[in-house]
Amino acid sequence: MADGNGYKVVGTRPIRHDGVDKVTGRAKYGADLNFPDMLFGKILRSPHAHAKIVSIDVSRALAHPGVKDIVTSKDLPILSENILAEDKVFYKGHAIVGLAAVDVHTAEEALSLIDIEYEVLPAVTDVAKAIREDSVVLHQSLTTNTLGEKTGKPTNISSHVRHQNGDVEAGFAEADVVVERTFTTQTVHQGYIEPITATAKYNPDGELTVWTSTQGAFNVRQQVAGILDCPASKVRVVPLEIGGGFGGKTTVYVAPVAALLAMRTGQIVKVTMTRDEVFEGTGPAPATLIRLKMGATKDGRITAADTDLFYEGGAYPGSAVGAGANCMFAAYKIPNLMIDGFDVVVNKPSSHAYRAPGAPNSSFAAECVIDEICQKLDLDPLEFRMINGAKEGDRNPIGPRHGKIGYLETVEAAQTHDHYQVEVGNGKLRGRGVASGYWGNGAGRSSVNLTVNQDGTIMLLEGSTDIGGTRASIAMQAAEVLGIAAEDVRPAVVDTNSIGETGVTGGSRTTHATGLVAIRAAESVIEQMKEKLADHWEVNLNQVDFADGTFLNSDNQISFKEAARICSPVVGSVTESTTGAGGAFGTHVVDVEVDEDTGKVEVLRYTAVQDVGTAIHPSYAEGQIQGGAVQGIGWALSEEYVYDQKGQMVNASFLDYRMPTSYDTPMVDTVMVEVPNPGHPFGVRGVGEVPLVPPLAAIANAVSRAIGVRMTHLPMNPGSVLKALNKI
Amino acid sequence: MQAFDYVAAKSLSEAVNLLTKYRDQARILSGGTDLIVQVRENHRQVGMMVDIKGVPEVNTLSYNGSLEIGASVPCYKIYSNEAIKSNFPALVDATSIIGGVQIQSRASVGGNLCNASPAADSIPALIILGTQCVVNGPDGERSVAVEDFCDGPGQTALESNELLVKLVIPTPAPNASSFYLRFTPRNEMDIAVVGAGAAVELSADHQTFVSARIALGAVAPTPLFADDASSLLAGKPVSDESIEEACEAAKDIATPISDMRGTAAQRTHLVGVLTRRALNGAINRIKEGS
Known part of the structure; x- marks a missing residue:
């Protein structure tokens, strides 16, 4: 039994089912797939x-020996500007x-033979600008949707949302200390090690297969x-192993x-x-500009x-400013609140999900201002959080009431941890910081198919791709219910023709949602086995029990x-x-030392406390x-x-x-x-997203x-x- | 990546003949840790790759009165060599931070020099140690002081039909030592924002500088020998004041650019910081060694 938690499998640390293939290098990742006579595709990308x-003149490239086909946005049945620009x-x-x-080098060489004439326009790559x-406007058709109203004027601000509660002016009047600061964060990438890849096969009967x-x-x-x-039923997607995703x-x-x-081409x-x-061509997390005043x-x-909150959507609207607003103050009770959130387009790649999308940026601002308030009031920052922290039944300041949550428990655990008890200073430039963070987590559609083999x-089979050890965490939940060992459940992530519809492995939903379905x-x-045994034992169904x-039966x-x-x-x-x-x-609690001559920050010690609900496989939750x-x-x-002056990413x-x-x-x-x-x-x-929220602050x-x-x-x-x- | 021809030369003369035939189209391949990446990423077009790892003269590593390092000797052989550890510690400092372990198994100091990056870690170390570069070409051998070897980013004093054969480094005096360090935001897998090396000879009582050589990386189109900063220390007492004076003189010759790795102001500031740390590092090694 694991840690006396009442479970036999949940809370233990079995070796993951996909571990041997991965540590021996035998696991097949996206780009590992090769077929005879396969063609290699390359994409020509904008230098501006x-x-x-x-x-666009592709004639020279098309005439190049070994080039089989060239496509532009005109060839896409449905225009999708971020796939191929119009x-x-x-x-x-x-x-x-x-x-x-015919090969990747020929494809690369042919790219240089494509002639595109551009009319270069001024670019804006900074949300503040x-x-x-007077800013350059990206999309003439874009007007701000502000609080449900269209302004009708071309702009880079695609939307304006507001959360309002109480009376902030009255709240500031009541305050003894007010801190106001402006924060910026830069565009950052998920940094998954495995690059984006896809391999496609099309058969004359209209069946399309995509390995990715x-x-x-x-x-x-x-x-x-x-x-x-084309009909989704004609597309089979085969998910291969995934070398990191983080929302990307x-x-x-x-x-x-x-x-x-x-x-x-008819070829793979x-x-x-x-x-x-x-x-340069995928969706990073947005850069942000955030002004915050708290009392x-x-x-x-x-x-x-x-x-x-000003969040960069990148080239198209759709930043995570909404989630940033939702999470920003979730840990606290705040009687008077005003959040204005703006989604802003800039000449950068279209921003996309990255682990707790939107929340690290807004929390960075909130948790830094709170820390400054604590300094001004000479209050211990964790004690401050005990005073203001939310518990079950309190409202997230943007509205919904919290159900059963464990926020204050994380603060208490940080307070009593050895890390927080020992002094940080030794005469050098050292400091200790704390911050909290929240992510709402998701549920949604999942599918699991369990087949009982004769040997027990x-x-x-599951539709959830495994980016964080979920084969193990889902198999363990099934094993717990079935009263067998985790090793006796062999999980497999299968293609879209082999399992019911399943949402993405994202939103920290998989161990919850796919796990719940595995339990069902x-x-x-x-x-079903009770029914069969009732027949076999020639007793009534209600006389057959299952336990441990x-x-x-009798x-x-x-x-x-x-x-x-x-x-x-x-x-x-x-x-x-689900x-x-x-x-x-x-x-999180962190100690740093700053080299005063070079400005370099060394992270000396880091302790991350998190409410994980119940850790199914503690090693992967810790990971x-x-x-x-x-x-x-x-x-x-x-x-x-x-970025350089021309809006070109240089690193x-x-x-x-x-x-x-x-x-x-x-x-x-x-x-x-x-x-x-x-x-x-x-x-x-x-558990996957919460831990990226507190570290920045x-x-x-x-x-x-x-x-x-x-x-x-x-x-x-x-x-x-x-x-x-x-110093400079 | 474009197709190219490849020959594994067996002798210096074969390599020189190939260079003479292909001139600018040819490129010497040793460890390949720069060249192969440049070719793969289409940053460099090569018609003929001349692999010299099979040429005996570029693989020697010997210490007899002076240190001789063949142009193809990889970093790991240098930093694990006992004679180099005792007498040329700045070379150990530099070679053990070039890339990661896998890179160090392949990358050569000769290649680092011929790649002529302004931020190359080994070049300031070679400069402070007074290294001579032995070059071979159709007209035979010639020797070039290492501080004169680089002409600009990626540009060297080599003619297109010449190759680097070995590096020759004189034995340091008894009360001498050397130190190289760089500043990088990350602790590994990074390129120097600034690099600084110092070789120092002190009087027997360790109170006075007999001589010093200071060199800087990543603050100009080539690694620099800080001539004035070096010579002003001769005869000066070993003190914070003398060292500060040298640091200021070193800052005067830095002409850094601002790029994604650091701003010009940050780099100039760091020249002072790193020169001080390099000098103190070398001085401490002398004191510890005595």
Whole structure:
């Protein structure tokens, strides 16, 4: 039994089912697939940040030996401008032409033979400039949808949303201390190691197959079918192993182009991005500009918060400003609130989901201002959070009431942790920062098919692609219900023709939602086996019980495995739109040391506390928390898209984009608080996204306290710290 | 990547003949950690790749009165060599931070020099150690001081029919040592924002500078020998004041650019910081060694 939690499998740490293939290098990832006579596709991308396409001439490229086909947006049945641009390009790296050739080098060479005439336009790559009246406007057809009203005037602000509660002016009047700051964060990429790739095959009977690395095979099916205007039932998407996603693999980029080229040539076509294409041509997380004013009384009660959130949507509307607003103050009770959120287009790649989309940016502002209030009031920052923190029944300041949550438990665990008890200083520039964060988590549609084998093992088919150990966490939940070992359940992620519809592996939903469906499927298996055993034992169904992995009636008692021999074949298959996801909170504590001569920040110690509901496989829950914290260290200290005067990204490589390596991060200590989610039979809460929310502010607060200067702009790289220290 | 021809030369004369035949179309391949990446990413077109790893003269590593490092000797052989560890510690500093372990198994100091990056870690270390570069071509051998070897980013004093054969480094004096360090935002897998090396000879009582050589990386189109900063230390007492004076003189010759790796102001500031740390590092090694 695991840790005395009442479970036999839940809470244990079995070796993952896909582990051997992965550590021996045998697992097949997206680009590992090869077929005889396969063609290789390449995409020609815009060298300009903003330009009109005057003409495209592909004749020289088409005549190049080995080139088989070339497509532009005109060849797409349904126009999709971010797949292939129509008459304008909105960012450097914007895809314009796709071609297929006999090998990748020929394809690359042919790209240089495509002649495109551009009319280069001024570009805007900074949200602060894009919102100005005199800014270059990207889309003449775009007008602001402000609080439900259309303004009718072309602008880069696509939408304006507001959350309002109470009276902020009265709240500030009541406050003893008011802090107002403006924060900026830069564009950052998910940084998955495996680049975007897709391989497509089209058969004359109209069946299209797409092999790809994705967080959601059904999502890919829907999008490819939509763009190519063919029935989704004719598209089979086969998800291969996925080398990192973090939200970045929930949409398609090259798959529709590979599919179109495959349809036209009749040959299998593979398109794999290079690293610079990944940086420049996929969806990073938005840069933001955030103004925030907060007030509190001298006994440490928050009286009001007033904020403007400007999020970059990139080339097209659709930033995560809404989620940023939802999560910004979720941890607190705030009686007077005003949030104005703006979605702004700029000449950068179309922003896309990245782990708790929108929340790290807004929380960075909120948690830094709270820290400054604590400094002004001389209050311990965790004590401040105990005073203001939300518990079950309190409202998220934007509206909904919290159900059962474990926020205060995370604060208490941080307070009592050894890390928070020991002193940080030793005469050098050292500081300790804390911050909290929230993510709402998702549920939704999942499908699981369980087949009982004669030997009592289980084949578990699922539609959820596995990016964080979910084969194990879902198999374990089925095993718990069935009363067998996790190793006796063999999970497989299958294609879209082999399982019911399943949403993306995203929104921290999979262990909750697909797990819940696996539980339902396992319960169905037990019911069916009870029926079969009732027949077999010639008793009434209600005389057969199942407990602790044993079927029994008054005369018989057999294990699940013995029962399987009698009952198989048995199949439990469930597709369900689940609900009941539980939001979750984390509280992080970090110590840093700043080199006052170079401005370099070293993270000395990091402790991440999180309410995980119930950890199904604690190692993978801990891994998620550590991974989120490390990505947060990157956002805080080193990662950013650097643009030149012309709006060109100049650091589109892993060398100069500077994600932290293992040499830049301490061991991240994790503390899992378990406040079970009542919306799941085992109490699961999503764990994957929460841990990227607190680190930005936690590190900024630590640096600010270390150097005695408030840091409000990310990343806090050595140059910006030297500036804050007045050394340059 | 474009198709190219490849020959594994077996002798210096074969390599020189190929260079003479193909001139600008030819490129010497040693560890390939720069060249192969450049070709793959279409940053460089090569018609003929001349692999010299099979040429005996470029693989020697010997210490007899002076240190001789063949142009193809990989970093790991340098930083694990006992004679180099004792006598040329700045070379160990530099070669052990070039790339990761896999890169160090392949990448050569000769290649690092011929690639002529302004930010190359080994070049300031070679400059402070007074290295001579032995070059071979159709007219035979010639020797070039390493501080004169680089002409600009990616540009060297080599004619298109010449190749680097070896690096020759004189033995340091008894009360001498050397130190190289760089500043990078990340602790590994990064390129120097600024690099600085210092070789120092002190009086027997460690109170006075006998001589010093300071070199800088990533603050000009080529790695720089900080001549004035170096010579002003001779005869000066070993003190914070002397060191600060040298640091200021080093800052005077820096002409850095602002790019995504750092601003000009940050780099100039760092020249002072790193020169001080390099000098103190070398001084401490002398004191620890005595």
